[in-house]
Amino acid sequence: MWNKFAGIVAIMVLLPFASNAQNPIIQTNYTADPAPMVHNGTVYLYTSHDEDVTVKNFFTMNDWRCYSSTDMVNWTDHGAVLSYKVFEWSRGDAWAGQCIPRNGKFYYYLPVNMKNGGNAIGVAVSDSPTGPFKDAIGKPLLIGYGYIDPTVFIDNDGQAYLYWGNPNLWHVKLNKDMISYDQEYGIVKEDLKDENFGYRAKKIDNRTASYEEGPWLFKRNSLYYLLYPAGGVPEHLAYSTAKSVTGPWTYGDTIMHVIKERGAFTNHPGYIEFKGKSYLFYHNAALSGGGGFKRSVCIEPFQFNADGSIPLIAATRQGVVESASNLNPFNKVEAETIGWEEGVETARDSITGGIFVTDINKGDYIKVRSVDFGKGAKKFEAATAAISDGGSIEIHLDSSTGTLIGTCDVKQTGGMLKWVVQSCKTQKVSGLHDVYFVFKGGGGNLFNFDWWKFTNN
Numbered sequence: 001m002w003n004k005f006a007g008i009v010a011i012m013v014l015l016p017f018a019s020n021a022q023n024p025i026i027q028t029n030y031t032a033d034p035a036p037m038v039h040n041g042t043v044y045l046y047t048s049h050d051e052d053v054t055v056k057n058f059f060t061m062n063d064w065r066c067y068s069s070t071d072m073v074n075w076t077d078h079g080a081v082l083s084y085k086v087f088e089w090s091r092g093d094a095w096a097g098q099c100i101p102r103n104g105k106f107y108y109y110l111p112v113n114m115k116n117g118g119n120a121i122g123v124a125v126s127d128s129p130t131g132p133f134k135d136a137i138g139k140p141l142l143i144g145y146g147y148i149d150p151t152v153f154i155d156n157d158g159q160a161y162l163y164w165g166n167p168n169l170w171h172v173k174l175n176k177d178m179i180s181y182d183q184e185y186g187i188v189k190e191d192l193k194d195e196n197f198g199y200r201a202k203k204i205d206n207r208t209a210s211y212e213e214g215p216w217l218f219k220r221n222s223l224y225y226l227l228y229p230a231g232g233v234p235e236h237l238a239y240s241t242a243k244s245v246t247g248p249w250t251y252g253d254t255i256m257h258v259i260k261e262r263g264a265f266t267n268h269p270g271y272i273e274f275k276g277k278s279y280l281f282y283h284n285a286a287l288s289g290g291g292g293f294k295r296s297v298c299i300e301p302f303q304f305n306a307d308g309s310i311p312l313i314a315a316t317r318q319g320v321v322e323s324a325s326n327l328n329p330f331n332k333v334e335a336e337t338i339g340w341e342e343g344v345e346t347a348r349d350s351i352t353g354g355i356f357v358t359d360i361n362k363g364d365y366i367k368v369r370s371v372d373f374g375k376g377a378k379k380f381e382a383a384t385a386a387i388s389d390g391g392s393i394e395i396h397l398d399s400s401t402g403t404l405i406g407t408c409d410v411k412q413t414g415g416m417l418k419w420v421v422q423s424c425k426t427q428k429v430s431g432l433h434d435v436y437f438v439f440k441g442g443g444g445n446l447f448n449f450d451w452w453k454f455t456n457n
C-alpha cells in the first residue's frame, strides 16, 4: 500500500500513463500471484500480498486479499480474506494460492511455512468467496520441500486435481471432499524434460527443464493447459499442453517475456475466460516503490490462436481497454470499487466488518470506469464519515479535470466510522462515462467514504 510520500513520487512516475492505464489493476496495495476465479457472473481475484515494509530483503507476506469485478475494469476491494494465522501450525510466508468453488463452499489451497520452517500446503474453506476462511482440516494437507504454489482444477468428470511445486512439479487427485487426496494414487512427480516443459538455458541446482514454479492448470476445448513461470529468475511465463490432465505434457512456448522493470524477478500466471474473452493475469513491479518484493497484479486480454496455441502476450500499461459490461450508478456502489485511484487507501470497518475508502486527502481521486447513466442522473448520494466539515467530493466526467457535474460537501458526522448519507444535486448527466471523484478540502485526512449512488429524481 503506498504512503503519501510514495504517492507523490507515484504521481510523478505514473502520470504519463495514469489517465489511460489499467495496469497494475490494484493501486491501494502491493499484490502478487493472481488467482482469478469466475463464480456466478463475477470474477473473484485472490492475490497474495507484499507488505509495505520488506523484512530481511525477502518476501514479506502475511495474508491473502480478494477483489471482485463484473466488468474487468473496476475492482471491488474485499480486504484480506485470510491470514497465515488461520493455520495455527504455520509461522508465515503467505505465498501463491488458488481458490475454487465446489458444493456451495469455497476451497482455498495455500502454501505457508510450518512452525519448524518446512514447506506445506494448507486448505482453507468458507461459505462465501470473500471469506472469512478457516482452516478446513487443522493441519497441513501436504508437507514437503518445495511444496509451494498450488493450482486446483476440477475436470468434467468431477475429479479434482492439485498441481504444485518448485523446483519440481507434483500432483495429487483430490477426493470429493476437497480436503483430502487419493492416497492410493499418491503424490505423482513429473519428470521435467525439455520436450515437456521447455529448454532451460540457465542450468542451476541441477534443474532440468524450464519449469520453475507457480503452475496454473485449466482446460479449453478438451485440451489441458499448464501455464507457469519458467527459465529461472528473472522468470518469463511459458506453457505446456496435454490431452490428459495428468500428461504427458508437450512444451508450448513463451507466453510473456521477462518484465525488465524495477527488479521484478518473479512472475505468476492466472487465466480465466469471462464473458467470451480470455484474460491472462500476471504480476510486475510497476507501482511506485515497487520491486521484487513489492509486486502488482496486471491483466492482459488475449486471443488463443486458431490451433489452440497461446500467442506471445505483451505486458502493457493499458491492460483491459474494453470493459466487459457497464456499471449501473443507480445501484449502491461500494466506494472501494475502483478503476484507478491516486492517494487513497482502503480499510476494514471494525464495527460493520465492511471495507471503505480512507486516507483521503486534498487532490486524491478515484476513477470508476464505464458508468452508464442511461437517460439521466440528477442527484448524487454518498455515505461518508468525518470528524469535521470542510471536505467535499467533486464529480467530474471522463478525466479528473473533465466536466464538473456536481460538488458534494461532506459534513462532520461525529466520527470517522459514523456513516451518514450526504447528497447533492448534479447537472443532468446521461450516457456512458468514466466518473472521477476528486477530493477537495483543507489539510490532513478529510473523511472516509463507504458507498455512493446517483438517482434520477
Ligand code: FUB
Pocket (backbone or CB within 6 Å): 032, 033, 048, 059, 095, 096, 148, 149, 213, 214, 266, 267, 268
Ligand atoms: O509470492 C511468493 C512467491 O513468489 C510465489 O509463491 C512464487 O510463485 C513467486 O511469485
